[in-house]
Amino acid sequence: MTDNSQRLAVARAAYDAVPLYDPKRAPVDLDLTDNTNLWGIPPEAERAWRELPVARITRYPTLYAAELKQALAAYVGVTADMIVTGCGSDDILDSAMRAFGEADDLVAGPEPSFAMIPIFARMNALRYTGCVELPSHQPDIEALLATKPKLLYLCSPNNPTGALVARDTIERVLREAPGVVFLDEAYAEFAGVSSVDLVQQSDRLLVIRTMSKAFGLAGLRIGYAIGQPSLVMEVEKSRGPYKLNAMAEQTALAALQHDMPWVNEHIALAVELRERLADALRSRGFAPLASHANFVCVPVPDCVNVGLALRERGVAVRPFPGLPHIGDTLRISVGPWPLLERFLAAFDDVMATGRSA
Template identity: 80%
Template sequence: MTVPMEPRDRLAFARALYDDVPLYDPKRSPVALDLTDNTNLWGMPPVAERTLRELPVARITRYPSLYAAELKEALAAFVGATPDRLVTGCGSDDILDSAMRAFGEPGSVVASSEPSFAMIPIFARMNGLQYVGITELPDHQPDIDALLATKPRILYLCSPNNPTGALLSRSAIERVVREAPGVVFLDEAYAEFAGVSAVDLAMQVDNLLVIRTMSKAFGLAGLRVGYAIGAPSLVRDVEKSRGPYKLNAMAEQVALAALRHDMAWVKAHVALAVTNRDRLAAALRDRGYAPLPSHANYLCVPLARAVEVGQALRAHGVAARPFPGLPHVGDALRISVGPWELLTQFLAAFDDATADVYGWAS
């Protein structure tokens, strides 16, 4: 006879530190036009796409390379480093998680400027670390004094920062690297749109890990290709923490094709994203809004009752990401940039949504 099992809220053998770790759930229902995740809305590079379609079956039936050595060589050439300074992963999230596991002792501090990437406190808790968030300054630069005062084992910064789009000053980054007692993680997921990077600094010091992705400018978000640059000893420990076979064979081959054959396409679409970002900002200013200056492929727009506007947008078939109560900003809407015809659709829906929420005549 089968004995029915009584559900339990928490297993006796579960780790207590996971009790307050939430699943990442942005609560996004499908819509006709999704401008929430800052990926490449022009699609993927042409040679990369052809490589994906023509990938031999043998690439799938066998394990991928241990540590993506061939891809490391191509990425090193792209960023101006050497392969021994590269580590790859299943998206930049994988790099961040593995790096926290590599350098964080149980209970040690992970400090981050806020607002920033929402997964940082979650990764910290997952790895048994103590997360400390420090509110950014009114000019959207990190409060370096307060961050350093936490004596962090790991100090996380993002440039351009998500969700504001602010570019961190080089002097701030250099000071953090110079004075931090532990490892500095610099997330450059949107660096291609800013046109500046601190990879050169990572080549000079032993405590800076610059984390990058091929999910944004390269249009490969679904394949999850992340990487980081740092001192050989630094990336080697991340690689130990990450383990082998973590980048699948399909992702590696498509990423290689993009780096070797599609850079003209990538650069052209980065330029288009920047042009359309500025054009969208002008259209929003014409409507009386004041988008924050952005160096990424999105805009952060201060907007009263942004959550309600976001819900109203969805009712009109369009999604943008609301952020309630951002420090020094208030409620805001983050809008990914793409082809202008999509942004025209967004603006029409935005006009209708704000009319719905604010009671204006559209």
């Protein structure tokens, strides 16, 4: 076995600054950290998963998930040649950076936002610059455009704030950005609005979506993107064949074809309980940010220690210390109300008794 110095010597120089993703979060009884669907898997999707023929497992999956592309295209209102699938939206973003970025090209994005963007940029030998969002929680478009990036990233609703990027902001970016625009809509179902229609007007817009949140399929890693056929073809080349496994494809198909009433019901429930949770926090003297996603981000002083104290009580939420214009915050995933009541009880105990159990 080679020693560590030998491994480093043969590694790509661009990887020197790339950390291994490790949130160091031990399992707890109630995990509200990752914004997935806490109501479980849709019923027909679960049936398809359990009943998948063994022959589908012993053979390779389809090259580029053609049947799933058709279903996704019908879901978002485009044609199948405008869809590319991947192993989660992370895979799409990584592949797209590889497809459109030459070494040392610039990727720009707002901060705070999805923490993997600068990591994916470094992994692909690209440079990254972040521009602090405005006090309104909108991206600082003047600053982003001034960097003249080859790739410009926006997230709407944004993670971790939950803010929705204004439509005229997105339209301006498409007019003025010099390169490809990535619009991450992982939480779009909970906002009730989307900018997918803009792909018909621009051959430089890639809208990235996922089935990890509203569809409850996070463990199967099903991401996809929408763009002009010429754009998604380049992502498809970069991503390569056989990247969506057979079980994931068939389960996702069942959800899209048979489970939309269940999915829509639970989207509406998540929105209702998001507002109920925000009201409960306000009644306790806190000021949660307006959210269009399936989580609530609330300023809480000393959020890291509050998060640790909650973990001691078996409840995990995501601390975000020192966010621009906000300060320390906790991000709380929305789920069934009994789970949120457990969070509130633990939160009340932490705030009343201090930072330890």
